[in-house]
Amino acid sequence: MNILLIGSGGRESAFAWKLSQSPKCNQLFIAPGNAGTTQYGTNVDLKVTDFEGIKAFVLANGIDMILVGPEEPLVKGIHDFFLNDEGLKKVPVIGPQQYGAQLEGSKDFSKQFMQRHHIPTAASRTFTRDTLQDGLSYLATAGLPIVLKADGLAAGKGVLICLTLQEAQQELVEMLTEAKFGDASSKVVVEQFLQGIELSVFVLTDGNTYKILPEAKDYKRIGEGDTGLNTGGMGSVSPVPFADAAFMQKVEQTIVIPTVEGLKQEGIPYKGFIFIGLMNCAGEPYVIEYNCRMGDPETESVMPRIESDFMDLLQGVAEGNLHEKELKISDKIAATVVCVAGGYPGEYLKNKVISGLENVRGSIAFHAGTSQQGDDVITNGGRVLAITSLQDNMFDALQQATLDASRIYYDGKYFRKDIGFDLI
Structure with a gap:
């Protein structure tokens, strides 16, 4: 199959890495991608909301499936655009249609949906x-x-x-x-305001059945000890120690099932990911928010733990037979440390040459805000790289990811050295 992956961040780098391992993946294109995604496929210079440009590319390159990474094209209706076009409607899009994407696109819509279906929330x-x-x-x-x-x-x-x-x-x-x-x-x-500890649960659904992917916990604050300004995410770990079997059963029974059934009851077609941001309040799960896509940097911790063929799972979503597909999850621990640009999350430095990527030994360096300039990889975003290590225990995973993050250099580089320490 020829796949077009939409997006340019760390999440899309992790998707590209995983998709490129599938025997079902013939050609992988990433639009627009970044300096790191070229290791796994071919970057295409297209904006994520340039639906006409995407259409022309899909038709010219025999694309068999679209995987949409970020929320903006989903909320703006890329799936509907494909369904409403004679030449495109047979090309499956992984990601909800515009109405379903309101779960993320409108906080009011999602709160009302939760209230209608008695899903625990603030x-x-x-x-x-x-x-x-x-x-x-x-x-x-x-x-x-x-x-x-x-x-x-x-x-x-x-x-x-x-x-x-x-x-x-x-x-x-x-x-x-x-x-x-x-x-x-x-x-x-x-x-x-809910008092508790946060985690993210990820569901993949074909609109009828679902698979619960590995859960993760991310770290939003810029400063160590969870201090300072909020960011898009400074790191993540998966699995989450406090999300034991009993807690996850509550999540499935009180949140996942009512969400998938609620979408069905309301006639909202939904093929793709549901990211459920949760608060664990004294052992009881409450929904903080829904997203209509995978999280970032959580995807960089989740993807390495999926041992089954990711492409096969996506095909199950497209064909409506996800329940027949195998989801095999590693028992190992994944830890992700995000390297950001100087000044982030405020005005940040750009176009700084990155060196030392070849020194990363026990981790995967997922690119986020990078681009290619001649022979150089340069910084091109607030969150620059996500360094993920998969190890037998939490301490080793955190230590290795932190060590490998320190082996990379660019002017103004910063990363937190305490990701996951609250869980050890």
């Missing part, structure tokens, strides 16, 4: 500019801390945890009347 209410006064009154009666979420996609920046009433009311005003997060905050979900 209590919440949604406000718009027209109901701002109601929102301010509601905040005055709600407990603290309180969470404010922009309804739409805000590049991972639309969630605020407010510690005081004054801060919460000021932020709500800024989000609704001053478009603090652009159109994304034209609606704001005000949500109860």
Whole structure:
């Protein structure tokens, strides 16, 4: 099969690495890809939302399947674009149609969906500019801390945890009347703060049946000891020690099954990944959010633990027979350490030459924000590389990934040296 993988980050590097190992994969193209994905396939200079350009490429290159990595093309309807085109509709797209992608594209939609299907989540209410006064009154009666979420996609920046009433009311005003997060905050979900420890659960579904992929825990804060600004993710580990069989059974029974069944009951076709961001509150799982794709950097920890043919699983999604496919998961521990650019998550340095990649010994260096400039690999994003090691125990995996991250050099490089330490 000829596969077109859409995206350019660490998640897509991990997908490309895994797909390239499949005997079913004939040619792999990555649009637009990065400096690292060229090891596994051919990069194509196309934007992820250039649907007409993608169409032309698919038809010219005999593409048999599309795997969509990031959320933006899904929320903007790439799957629907294929289904509505005579020349494209037979080419399966792995990733939900636009209506299903609202699970990520609209926080209000996903909260209402959870309420309808009795899926455990934090209590919440949604406000718009027209109901701002109601929102301010509601905040005055709600407990603290309180969470404010922009309804739409805000590049991972639309969630605020407010510690005081004054801060919460000021932020709500800024989000609704001053478009603090652009159109994304034209609606704001005000949500109860959940106390607990986070993890991510990943489900692959053909719209009827599902497989639960390895779970992971990621680390969002820039500073060691989980301090400082939020980022797209500074590292991840899989499996998660506290997500034992009893906890995961609760997740499946109270969250995964009602989610897949709820989509079916509402006639929402869904072929692809459901990322479920969870909070473990004293042993009980609550949904923080849904995403309509795999997480990053969690994918870089999840993919190395999948021992079965990933291409075969995707074919099961496309053909609606996922339940017949084998999912074999390694007992080993994967740890991922993310190397970021100087200044990230604020204004960050770009176009810095990367050296030492050949010194990585016991890990895989998944490229995220990199590009090729002549013979040089240079930095081209905030999160530059994701270094993943698969080992027999957590300590060895963390030590090896951290050691290999230190063997790479570029001006301004930074990484956390404490990823996973809270789990040891």
